Each structure stands twice: as structure tokens, then as C-alpha cells.
Amino acid sequence: MKAIQPNASLAQEQFLTILSREEAAARFDAALFPRDVPQDSVALPDALGRVLARDVCAPIDVPPFDRSNVDGFALRAADIAQASEATPVRLAINDETIACGTAPRLRVTPQTATPIATGGPVPRGADAIVMIEQTQPADGAVDVRRAATPGQFISSAGSDMARGETVLRAGVEITAREIGMLAACGIARVDVARAPRVAILSTGDELVQPGGVLAPAQIFDSNGPIVAAAVRENGGEADFLGAIADDEASLEQAMRAALSTHDMLILSGGTSKGAGDVTHRIVARLGAPGLIAHGVALKPGKPLCLAVCDGKPVVILPGFPTSAMFTFHDMIAPVLRRMAGRAPRTDAQVAATTPVRIASELGRTEFVMVSLVEGADGLLAYPTGKGSGAITSFAQADGFLRIEALADHLPAGAHADVTLFSAHLRVPDLTIIGSHCTGLDLVVAPLARVGLLARIIAVGSLGGLAAARRGECDLAPIHLFDEKTETYNTPFLSEGLELVEGWRRMQGIVHRRDDARFAGCDAREAVARALSDNDALMVNRNPGAGTRILLDRLLGGAKPEGYWNQPKSHNAVAAAVAQGRADWGMTIAPVAEAYGLAFLPFAQEHYDWALVSARKNKPAVQALLASLHSDESRAALVRAGFTPA
Ligand code: AMP
Ligand code: MG
Secondary structure (H helix, E strand, O other), rough: OOOOOOOOOOOOOOEOEEEEEEHHHHHHHHHHHHOOOOOEEEEHHOOOEEOOOOEEEEEOEEEEOOEEEOOOOEEHHHHHHHOOOOOOEEEEEEOEEEEEOOOOOOOOOOOOEEEEEEOOOOOOOOOEEEEEEEEEOOOOOEEOOOOOOOOOOEEEEOOOOOOHHHEOOOOOOOOHHHHHHHHHOOOOEEEEEEEEEEEEEEEOEEEEEOOOOOOOOOEEHHHHHHHHHHHHHHOOOOEEEEEOOOHHHHHHHHHHHHHHOOOOEEOOOOOOOOOOOOOOHHHHHOOOOEEEEOOEEEEOOOOOEEEEEEEEEEEEEOOOOHHHHHHHHHHHHHHHHHHOOOOOOOOOOEEOOOOOOOEEEOOOEEEEEEEEEEEEEEEEEEEEOOOOOOHHHHHOOOOEEEEEEOEEEEEOOOOEEEEOOOOOOOOOOOOEEOEEEEEEEEHHHHHHOOOOOOEEEEHHHHHHHHHHOOOOOOOEOOOEEOOOEEOOOOOOOOOOOEEEEEEEEEEEEEEOOOHHHHHOOOHHHHHHHHHHOOOOOOEEEOOOOOHHHHHHHHHHOOOOOOOOOOOOOHHHHHHEEEOOOOOEEEEHHHHHHHHHOOEEEEEEEEEEEEEEHHHOOHHHHHHHHHHOOHHOOOHHHHOOOOOOO
16 A cells, blocks of 8 residues: 655646647657558468558459450450341351350351350450340351440450559558458468557556456446557557556556567556656656656546657556547557558548537647537537546547637537547437436337437436427436426426326435434434434435425425535435445435335436427337337336336
């Protein structure tokens, strides 16, 4: 365990110099390139997925000879210039049949024809082929019923690939198609780039590998697997060496060992220079020239650290997975691809409009992950961000847009070019924007079986309603309580929206099962006891949440300890109580059950859908409604603790 000294090491050192993204990339490039790409010579079948190390020129013509494309007769076009259905032209048949693999012997002289198969070499004298379907046998001769232009149905030598022509370029990834071209040229071995061996290390005392068990305050290592996969996606050979605790000596040892056997080293975490973050200090002494950039004016990803140690790139990615992934793709993948002999990634872009204002930090190039949905006038780009610690903001995005360093926001309605994460964008058939519920996943799941793609964007009930009013989604799931009418959801609908009833969720007070203070209570009694016990810490909900309204009523104006702990989700409440950060709160029954908490029912919450009437007849909307009302979905909802309406 490292010792944390309150004053000196908890105060973050400043980043030495924050470089612009472009400047950092240029310096990194200059320290690494030009360099030779090591090569392997591999047999053709083993070349799949590898990258060509050099251009390939065709050593022969393909096809190697003039070749018939059809089954028919080789002849002279001039002989049949007058042929028609009414006036066929009769030609004598030469005494040979040219099959595939048969070299012709006889010349095609005027008024004669030679039978030829698809792929057969065109004989001397012939300049066209007629299809067998346009001929008729006639007493040892053949009647041709249609005229032909010279060259008809002949592929001439070298028309596919001409000898000496560059047919494949260095940097191309070898797929079945490239294998086919190489085979057609007779090439049995190819020079391919050798994949750089990349060592990957995660750093942090808090990390547990997937498959392990989390102790309190621990998290699973997501960067290790992410970076290893991203390295492979970009042509590297990934060697994940596990997670190392934040201990300078063991880290340095692991880094030196990794560098001695690999071409590149990628770490994550430990760059923010908080207490115990030591990797950057080690990097500085691993080899010349050392640190290239520590701190890049890039968001997400400011704490990125780039170094070159004795010619090998050493990179420390930020700890937060979305930042790690994004900086890898933006700053590291291009370098890795170049070391792997690969062409730069070609990113597809689409034009979209931003439906909401997106704030941005002045002075940093900011990349905003977005989900694309179909709006009335083209694509809309919804930010998927849930904060820099959220992995889903990257994983569930279609792409990203860029806000320049000099702008402090992008207004609603702005035009934006969205760079896609994959070459093809599939716009969802069904767009659901609003409050999320695990029941929602159950109802949406059957759509995938019929090939419908649904996109759920969780922005809360009010955000969903606003999106529905603007026509940006098909449906908005909501659970809004109207105090005046004491009813759910209906009072919030406006013109153009209609209510589709969803399901009920029982709201209740939760506490740990072994907490004797609440033994034998109902919900009201439990709150009364909590209010008279100074040690009973509550966890509240965020203002605006339906649950918060219920809680405030139960509290009757009291603000007990814990009132200002106001997380935004049912799960966060349950986690706080289960982990002992709080003693009681209000959440829904399925969540209480999932966290093993005692549950004291209080009131039914209505989780319904605001349907955009104009979209009601869309097949995907109809499919969703059918699913909602199906026996299958209703049974699944009941199993999960919900009560279908
Ligand atoms: P650091 O840069 O080490 O201060 O880490 C910043 C944040 O990223 C902390 O919340 C870390 O727990 C988190 N983090 C660091 N490494 C990983 C990892 N490999 N997987 C998931 N989260 C990580
Ligand atoms: Mg760390």
C-alpha cells in the first residue's frame, strides 16, 4: 500500500505543458517516423487478414489468352453481318471442339465456325463468339440467327489484369477478394507486414479482472480488454499483461519487462497526477527522448501521455474508459496502423443537426459522442454522454462530432458533421427517447427477432416528452406524477401525443434486511421511525423525479440527514442502501429485489408511453405496440416484478 500524504501528493501537480491535439500528434509522429515496417513472407492461405507490405504487380496477363465468355461458336463477325431470325447464315463446323484447357489447333476460316466452351481459348481467325442459344444445328453445319459485333463475348488477354500492372497496393488488408486476385496471378507467397507486438498494462489498486469478484470500492478492469481489442482491430498483436497496483517499483519493473519484449507499450490510468499516479514519472526515465506530451487539449482525454523510449512508443491513456477509448482511436490508432503497415482508417461522415445545446470547454478540441436518429428533416445527433466515467457514452454511440477549441458550445439546431464509428450507418427503425426502465428492455427485445432495430436514448421523462413534441422520436416512456390531479402522465400530454399504457411499478421504502430499526414496519411507519432516529441516514432522489414527489410527501417538509444525497436513479438508491452509504430510501420493487433489500410497498407508479400520433402507423411502432400487449411480454414483465396495465 502506498502512503497518501494529505498535502503534498493530493494536490495535483499541473500538467507541464498542454499541447493542442495537432501539435501533440505532430511531435509524436516526428519522433516515430519514418521507420521500416518489419515484414513476413507468408503462404497465400495464411495471408488472410494480414496487410500487404509492398505493392503487387501482375506477373502475367489475366486472362493469359483471349477467352470465350459463353458456350457457343467462335467465328468471324463479318460472316454473319446479315444474319437474322428470318435469314439465318449457315456456317460449316470446323473439326474440333474447344473445351476449357484445350489449346485450339485449327484456324477459323471464312464461312466456318468452331464450337467453344465458356473459358476456352479463342482460335486463330475468329473475332467473335455467338451464344449457342442463337444458333441451330443444320446437317453437320450450324445456322446463326443473329449478327455479332467483333469482340463479342471475348475477354482479351490482360483485360482483367495486365502484366506489370499494380493490382494491389501496400497497406491493403488481405480479404478473400485480394486472395482471389493473387491466386489468379499465380502468386503463392506474399510479403506482409509483421504486426507490432503491443504490451498492454492497466494500472490501479482498484482494478479486478472480469470474472473475479468485486470487493467494496473495487471496479472491473475495462480498459485492459478494450485496448487489447482495439489494438487487434488496428493491426497490432495485443499482449494484455494484466493490472498493476499503483506502486512505483512494481510498475517500473513491469514496464521495463514489457518494453524489452514488445514494440509498443500502452498503459491506462495513472496520468491524472493525483495521489499515487506515478506512471508518467517512470516513463520519463525509460529511454530517450522520453515524454513527448503530457496533457493534450482534447476532450475526452486531456491527461493523455505520449512518450517515445528508445524508438518505441509508450502511451498512457486516461483512466476513464470512454476517454481511454476515444484517445486511443484519435491519437494512437493512426500511429499503430502506420507501424503495422496499414493505410489510415477512412472514416465515413454524415451530416446531422443537433437537437439540443451542447456545452463545451473553451480551449479544448472536444469530441461529443452522439446517437443518430431520423428527424423530420434528416438526421439528428443526440449526445450520449453520461459524464466522462461512463463507458456507454462511447459504446452506444454511432459516432462523434467535433467542437472546435475556440467554441464554448454548439447551439441547438446547429449543423454538425458526424464521423461514424463504422463504415455504414444503420438508422434505427424505432426511436424511443425518455425514461429508462428494465421493463423497457423486455418489451423491446422481441423486435430484434423480426429484424427491427430499436434505439433507446435515456434522457428522463421530461427530456423524452420534449423530444416527442419536437417529433424526434416515436415514443417517449414517461412516469410523471401530477400533484394537482394526483394522476400519472396523462396531464403532461400535449397536442399530437397520445398515451399508451405501459405497466405499474411498486414504489416503496427500502432498508437492509438485517436493519432491526425497521422491523415490522409499513412504509409510513418506517419513515416515521427514521425521522426520529438521528443515525438513520436517508438517500433521496433528484428534484423532478416522481419518486422525489412521493418522498417529499412522506417527509412532510422534514429534511433528515442524507436529504441532500440526491442520485438520479432507482439503482443508485438501492446501491447506497445495500452498501451502507445510507440506511433507507425509496425505489421500485424489482430494483429492491435485485439488491436483496427489504421492501415496504407504498404506491404504484405508472410507467406509460407518450406516442407521437403521426408516427402511430409506422410498422416498427405497430410492432412495438404488439409486443407490449403480447402474452410473452406481459409474462416477462410480471416475472421481473412489474404489473402490466
Ligand atoms: P486515474 O487516471 O488512474 O486516476 O483513473 C481515473 C479513473 O479511471 C478512476 O476512476 C479509475 O478507477 C478509472 N480507471 C482507471 N483504470 C481503469 C481501467 N483499467 N478500467 C476501468 N476504469 C479505470
Ligand atoms: Mg489509477
